[in-house]
Amino acid sequence: MSGSTAPAEPFALPTGSTAVVYCEGQFGEQDGKTANGLVRHSERYEILSVVDSVRSGVDAGRLLDGVANGIPVLASLDEAVAHAGRVPDYLICGLAPADGLLSDDQRIVLLDGIARGMHVINGLHEFLNDDAEFVAAAATAGVTVTDVRRPRAKRDLHLFSGRIADVTCPRIAVLGTDGAIGKRTTATLLVQALNARGIKAVMVGTGQTTLIQGGRYGVALDALVPQFCSGEVEHQVVAAFEGEDPDVIVVEGQGALSHPAYLTSAHILRGSRPAGVIVQHAPKRVVLGDFPMVPMPTAASEIALIEAFADTRVIGVTINHEEMTGDELADAIEEHRTQLGLPVTDPLTRPAAELVDMVLAAFPALAAALSDPV
Numbered sequence: 001m002s003g004s005t006a007p008a009e010p011f012a013l014p015t016g017s018t019a020v021v022y023c024e025g026q027f028g029e030q031d032g033k034t035a036n037g038l039v040r041h042s043e044r045y046e047i048l049s050v051v052d053s054v055r056s057g058v059d060a061g062r063l064l065d066g067v068a069n070g071i072p073v074l075a076s077l078d079e080a081v082a083h084a085g086r087v088p089d090y091l092i093c094g095l096a097p098a099d100g101l102l103s104d105d106q107r108i109v110l111l112d113g114i115a116r117g118m119h120v121i122n123g124l125h126e127f128l129n130d131d132a133e134f135v136a137a138a139a140t141a142g143v144t145v146t147d148v149r150r151p152r153a154k155r156d157l158h159l160f161s162g163r164i165a166d167v168t169c170p171r172i173a174v175l176g177t178d179g180a181i182g183k184r185t186t187a188t189l190l191v192q193a194l195n196a197r198g199i200k201a202v203m204v205g206t207g208q209t210t211l212i213q214g215g216r217y218g219v220a221l222d223a224l225v226p227q228f229c230s231g232e233v234e235h236q237v238v239a240a241f242e243g244e245d246p247d248v249i250v251v252e253g254q255g256a257l258s259h260p261a262y263l264t265s266a267h268i269l270r271g272s273r274p275a276g277v278i279v280q281h282a283p284k285r286v287v288l289g290d291f292p293m294v295p296m297p298t299a300a301s302e303i304a305l306i307e308a309f310a311d312t313r314v315i316g317v318t319i320n321h322e323e324m325t326g327d328e329l330a331d332a333i334e335e336h337r338t339q340l341g342l343p344v345t346d347p348l349t350r351p352a353a354e355l356v357d358m359v360l361a362a363f364p365a366l367a368a369a370l371s372d373p374v
Helices: 030-040 060-065 077-084 104-116 132-141 183-196 208-213 226-244 264-272 299-309 326-340 352-362 364-371
Strands: 018-022 046-051 090-093 119-122 145-147 171-176 201-205 248-252 276-281 314-319
Touching: 018 030, 018 077, 018 104, 030 046, 030 060, 030 090, 030 183, 030 208, 046 077, 077 104, 090 104, 104 119, 104 132, 132 145, 171 183, 171 264, 171 299, 183 201, 183 208, 183 248, 183 276, 183 352, 201 208, 201 226, 226 248, 226 264, 248 264, 264 299, 276 299, 276 352, 299 314, 299 326, 314 326, 314 352, 352 364
Parallel strands: 018 046, 018 090, 090 119, 119 145, 171 248, 171 276, 201 248, 276 314
Antiparallel strands: none
16 A cells, blocks of 8 residues: 555654643643543553642542542642652643643743653644743753644645545544543543454544544644645544554544534544444533533534534434433433434443444444454
């Protein structure tokens, strides 16, 4: 196959793997989704601690999911370095505010990390390598600053080509009804569960967090000129297909097709041409997370919009249980299952088999392949 479809490595690590995640005041919240994702899953870094003085003194896994994972939430970078016993290799900015910009206080902490000799990983829209103060500080300390969202040169980007037609395995997009609603987490858990079941699954990321976690295939879509968005999604899906020969490709969603500001779901649907879509929904949200003037859509309205917009079908719904009791979650799952006539589960509290069964019900050929002798 042509080398033109080789995955574009988002960035290379200069050294080591130990990391502290900075997420002051936002860990466990929507604007802390990068930190939340790294605590749950990271192939690239060994996460030692999270810095958030508001939530310090707790275990990060217990705060997020009720299960301890040994990653403490600490009050300051001083505490994080002391806990590590040496200066960790990386300081990762785990904040993901809507405007993608650093505050003055946040700048101070990242510059402090640089002065200590830590490489900085930045997933914001604000590129620190364009900031003279950060460039000078990094040069003085002999460390690197990586702007994960910085796109490649336009001559290296891809327009839609139609090569998605060469991808013969099913593509499943995990979309949602809002931003920061759990699409990436669900996509990650789905890929892990499928592989554990013997179905080779590969994930294509579409946001900065997946790239920071170590995703091999992906692009930060919201940093691109829109002209190239669907083409870049297509390119990464083709690269994943040719590079891995998977049984299924799972494409991470962004924003929502109905969202007034985060519109990249449209490019994901056009570029990946998914045969199936899973919709992530938070029943307790009344308004959009970053746009409280906009009411939340229902799962039913989002499904209707997706199926009208693209030649695809929604194969299931996943519930984000934020602000819900166990009984409320159980009721919401049953209510959505009954109203929509689709499989419904909560990926974080229900068995992973329910996610896999959702896919197998929609794509019986995958189930048949499991029963074939090797």
